[in-house]
Amino acid sequence: MAKTPVTFTLNDAEAALFVDPGAALVDVLRRGAGDLTPKQGCAQGTCGACTVLIDGVPHLSCLTLAETVQGRHVETTSGLAGGPDLHPLQKAFIEGFAAQCGFCTSGMLMAAKSLLDQTPDPTRDQVIEAISGNLCRCTGYEPIVDAILTAAAEMQGRPAQQGVR
Amino acid sequence: MVEVQTCQTMAEAAASLGEGARYLGGGTIVMRQVNYGDQSFHRIVRALQPERGVRGDVQGLRIGAGTTMADLLASSEVRFLHPVARQIGGPAIRNMATLGGNLFAQNPYGDLAVALLALDAQVVMSGGQAQPMERFLAERGHLRGLVEAVSLPRPQPGTFYFRKVSRVKPKGVSVMSLAGCLRSGDPRVVFGNMGPAPTRARAAERALAGGLSEAAISAACSVCTEGLAPADDALASAWYRREVAAVHLRRMLDSGASD
Numbered sequence: 337m338a339k340t341p342v343t344f345t346l347n348d349a350e351a352a353l354f355v356d357p358g359a360a361l362v363d364v365l366r367r368g369a370g371d372l373t374p375k376q377g378c379a380q381g382t383c384g385a386c387t388v389l390i391d392g393v394p395h396l397s398c399l400t401l402a403e404t405v406q407g408r409h410v411e412t413t414s415g416l417a418g419g420p421d422l423h424p425l426q427k428a429f430i431e432g433f434a435a436q437c438g439f440c441t442s443g444m445l446m447a448a449k450s451l452l453d454q455t456p457d458p459t460r461d462q463v464i465e466a467i468s469g470n471l472c473r474c475t476g477y478e479p480i481v482d483a484i485l486t487a488a489a490e491m492q493g494r495p496a497q498q499g500v501r
Numbered sequence: 502m503v504e505v506q507t508c509q510t511m512a513e514a515a516a517s518l519g520e521g522a523r524y525l526g527g528g529t530i531v532m533r534q535v536n537y538g539d540q541s542f543h544r545i546v547r548a549l550q551p552e553r554g555v556r557g558d559v560q561g562l563r564i565g566a567g568t569t570m571a572d573l574l575a576s577s578e579v580r581f582l583h584p585v586a587r588q589i590g591g592p593a594i595r596n597m598a599t600l601g602g603n604l605f606a607q608n609p610y611g612d613l614a615v616a617l618l619a620l621d622a623q624v625v626m627s628g629g630q631a632q633p634m635e636r637f638l639a640e641r642g643h644l645r646g647l648v649e650a651v652s653l654p655r656p657q658p659g660t661f662y663f664r665k666v667s668r669v670k671p672k673g674v675s676v677m678s679l680a681g682c683l684r685s686g687d688p689r690v691v692f693g694n695m696g697p698a699p700t701r702a703r704a705a706e707r708a709l710a711g712g713l714s715e716a717a718i719s720a721a722c723s724v725c726t727e728g729l730a731p732a733d734d735a736l737a738s739a740w741y742r743r744e745v746a747a748v749h750l751r752r753m754l755d756s757g758a759s760d
């Protein structure tokens with residue numbers, strides 16, 4: 337069956353790919369664009385591991401028909417770091433042991449990035465709400481919530497508050 | 502593998518449906534079916550310009566089928582629907598899930614459809630013809646054409662109630678959901694996930710027709726499962742759903758209107 341051409345911005349670069357009809361964005365990012373940061377956990381919208389930002393807001397790339405991103409801006413975890421410098425969220429995740437097996441991490445990071453882009457100084461409840469579509473089987477969530485609050489504080493130029501529960 | 506057909510307008514998309522075709526709204530249900538190899542369709546039809554957004558005039562409100570839950574949350578015209586939209590899925594789902602798709606969502610989904618039935622919405626098809634939500638829900642399995650929008654009267658302030666019962670918070674699907682439009686004289690009480698489609702609890706409506714006195718609320722609670730046909734699923738048994746329906750109706754009424 338004929339493939340469909342799709343062009344979009346992937347992080348800071350232009351991507352032009354031929355996609356299979358009916359292909360989900362997560363497959364096209366991983367197999368077509370070679371960006372392995374979005375993970376496919378469930379392929380049915382429940383785990384959030386495939387979360388990417390489309391035009392700045394979180395979408396599940398497993399439920400996104402790839403050709404619908406024509407002309408749009410897709411952000412993945414591989415665009416977070418600026419060269420060798422990790423994004424404050426990535427640093428906080430490492431330092432706060434917010435990643436164990438790491439399977440949920442890139443989805444968590446993208447959900448958190450979208451939150452901090454819109455709400456630079458979120459409350460704990462806002463963080464919990466922002467990652468409510470992302471499952472983690474390892475950490476019990478607390479280190480992830482703490483890491484996001486720590487990154488927010490650092491990006492605001494404040495010392496991180498410890499144990500803000 | 503499925504074939505994808507991209508149309509400009511909803512009218513064009515409606516015209517190109519047919520045997521083995523499925524319309525793609527936000528895709529949160531359809532793409533799941535594609536990923537899991539659903540054999541009931543082999544062609545996806547999508548429209549580049551579905552009607553999207555909320556428009557209000559003196560008559561009431563019109564909400565395009567392509568309006569997402571996040572769009573509803575960004576519209577001050579439909580503040581009364583915010584508690585409904587906010588409780589659907591997580592943030593990513595809300596950025597994708599459309600009103601049109603919610604009208605067709607099977608249990609345990611369809612929380613917005615529950616609210617729209619209580620609000621006496623009319624479903625406007627792409628050909629322009631409109632029908633009440635109740636008839637639409639009865640016929641939605643074998644409907645021809647596409648939904649363009651819904652239109653509804655603005656509820657009087659303080660009359661719209663909503664409650665979603667779920668086991669996981671903040672994100673979890675409904676054990677049941679309830680909505681009420683409790684104007685005196687002709688109130689609506691609707692249950693979701695208590696039958697194959699959102700259903701009006703007519704006996705409870707009659708009990709509340711005279712207002713929300715304590716006696717009327719007790720009477721409504723005692724008859725609220727009349728005519729409902731809940732099923733067993735992974736979240737709860739039909740027996741449990743019947744047992745707790747009255748508790749949740751009372752809690753919804755006690756907690757006050759959501760607008």
Ligand SMILES: Cc1cc2nc3c(=O)[nH]c(=O)nc-3n(C[C@H](O)[C@H](O)[C@H](O)COP(=O)(O)OP(=O)(O)OC[C@H]3O[C@@H](n4cnc5c(N)ncnc54)[C@H](O)[C@@H]3O)c2cc1C
Binds near residue numbers: 531675
């Ligand atoms: C993780 C997860 C959590 C969810 N949580 C909830 C929840 O809490 N509450 C809830 O109600 N739902 C929930 N859903 C279900 C779903 O996301 C919503 O019901 C959503 O509104 C469906 O809309 P959609 O645009 O994604 O539908 P689609 O998948 O695009 O379409 C669904 C069906 O509707 C048909 N359709 C869509 N638009 C039209 C139209 N304009 N005219 C005619 N037919 C149309 C399609 O052909 C298809 O059969 C959840 C889904 C997931 C994956």
Ligand code: FES
Binds near residue numbers: 380
């Ligand atoms: S893989 Fe997309 S939500 Fe699980």
Ligand code: FES
Binds near residue numbers: 434435438439472473
């Ligand atoms: S770190 Fe393993 S799933 Fe979250």
